[in-house]
Amino acid sequence: QVQLVESGGGLVQTGGSLRLSCAASATIFSPNRMGWYRQAPGKQRELVAAITNGGSTTYADSVKGRFTISRDNAKNTVYLQMNSLKPEDTAVYYCNVFHLGVNYWGQGTQVTVSS
Secondary structure (H helix, E strand, O other): OOOEEEEOOEEEEOOOOEEEEEEEOOOOOOOOEEEEEEEOOOOOOEEEEEEEOOOOEEEOHHHOOOEEEEEEHHHOEEEEEEOOOOHHHOEEEEEEEEEOOEEEEOOOEEEEEEO
């Protein structure tokens, strides 16, 4: 069974930075794609950023230029560096791993940006 362990959420002021981490259990090796989604109250879950095992990245338009996704394949870990945070970035952030046709989800970590 694949387990995803997230860390790094918290409370930050507008303009601040946070770094999220998500480590996948060793039962999978070099997942096809790793990424982050977020869900704000009353809204649908949306893709924030994703990165393939080849290093190709995808970002939501709302975070381009502010967020950077990266991964360490040796550690099965994906990171999300979030800079210039805005109140509208407030949400629960979920780690996602897509591997061999199966989606795996983390438990979610709260990010709150105060104005």
